[in-house]
Amino acid sequence: MRRLILGALFLWLTPVLAVGAGGLGFSVLTAVGAGAGVAALIATTASRVLAVRFEAVVPPALTAVLVLAAAAAILRFGALSIFMADVTRAQFSVAPSDDFRRLHSCVSAYAESARFVADGHHNIYERTLYRPGNVPRELGPLRVDAFHYPPPFLLVPQAVRIVAPDFWDFRRIWFAFQAVTLAGVVVSIAGWIGGFPGVVALAGGVLLLAFPQAAHTFQQGNFQVTAVSLAALGFVLLMAGRHRTGGAALAYVSLAKIFPGVLVVPLLAARQWRRAASVAGCGAALVGLTILVQDVRPMRDFFSTALPEISSGAAFPQTETPQHSRVNWSAYGQTVRLRHLGVDWLTQPRGLAVAQVYGLLVVGMAVWAGWKRRFDLALSKERVFVVQLSLALLSLASFRSPFVGAGYGVLATLWLMALLAAGASTVPRSIAWLAALGALASAVATVPSPGRSGGPVWLWITGVLVFACMAINVWAVLHVVRNERGAVDADGLRTITSPS
Secondary structure, eight states, rough: OOHHHHHHHHHHHHHHHHHHHHHHHHHHHHHHHHHHHHHHHHHHHHHHHHHHTTOOOOHHHHHHHHHHHHHHHHHHHHHHHHHHHHHHOOGGSSSOHHHHHEEESSHHHHHHHHHHHHHTTTTTTTTGGTGGGGOOOTTTTTEEEEOSSOOOHHHHHHHHHOOOOOOHHHHHHHHHHHHHHHHHHHHHHHHHHHHHHHHHHHHHHHHHSHHHHHHHHHHHHHHHHHHHHHHHHHHHHHHHHHHHHHHHHHHHHHHHHSGGGHHHHHHTTTHHHHHHHHHHHHHHHHHHHHHHHHHHHHHHHHIIIHHHHHHHTTTTTGGGGHHTTBBSSSSHHHHHHOOOOOOTTOHHHHHHHHHHHHHOOOOOHHHHHHOOOOOTSSHHHHHHHHHHHHHHHHHHHHHHHHBBBHHHHHHHHHHHHHHHHHTOHHHHHHHHHHHHHHHHHHHHHHOOOSSOOOOOOOHHHHHHHHHHHHHHHHHHHHHHHTOOOOOOOSSOOOSSSSSO
């Protein structure tokens, strides 16, 4: 097992880190050498630790899943790394024949908005900065995306821009940062779970990287999967007593993307004041740092320009078209699908009202879970439940946005399915959950992008797929709460009575 982990980590990390080193200005050969050296160091250390944590007999079927998924992930990210290092090598991109997927660039919005903040003379939420005449600007062959995130998000892009002011270097570093973050959190959480459930969680996480959704997300540079991984890690750290680190991680992504703030709700409902206070304190510090670094204008412009447009749906006009509605993985997107299928009374205002009610229901579910559930972190199965709850709530909360792209929108659900496999009571059930993960990922991968033609049947198909994702996440929350173990001690972690 250790040799397998060592080899897989080294082979996957080397090209990804080499792209990041190239963004720092290294020559090709030096970047590859640096990537290989750092990858060898990380892989050696991680495999040694994981081999101790994964003291369990691994069935041949699960070993086969791990080997095949690792090989697919290595090949997929190795090819993508070439495109991320050199945008002219489009044949190595995900879906190179699809103009929309090849040219769409979320990271362009982050780099450009950080540049506009540095200039100090712009409302960074003014869409004409990114789409003059409602036509996207271009950076090389890539189309510039509009920026919508709250100003604290830009703290990280601003830091990247210090070492990489050139957009292409910025893009390379952002790719490496996001890919390593997700992989690092997946591996770290699997190691934290430990034992056989940890091995299953690792296999599911590697399977997540093998399918095109993760690679496509990192090709575009969309931040959502990074927000999910950092939020889940922050929640785990908080529950494990690492209040400062966990609070900082959860506070940043909550301020950056809003929806991860749902994980504070169960902390409040469970009356875990110290953990909630650590998130609040770190959040206040990050807001202060944001104003110090950016001045007050971006914050003011967010509340006066961006937030009203997000609330009204005006920030995402593409959500109203049939082409984009079939790839919209949100509660509001479901209402748009129905409208295009003939449910005329479900107008945009009513659809937005449905999304608001949906958001309140998710918050209510988070309150209920926090009120009812406590965890015994001495048990690996209870550690699995912690991660399942965090991913389910994060996924459900993310669907509250007016627009959630299918590729990145499904990733939290796929990762949750990996954790449901880890928590299954038998090996066949674990394999079944991993097979279901593969089936859902494959189904979503067949959905035509907005740049491709597709009939009304895709509205039906994607509507069912989105509903399935919602149902899986709701079921996971119910599953976690149903497995309550009893009363807890003053710290809110250990159960002190036998299972009910």
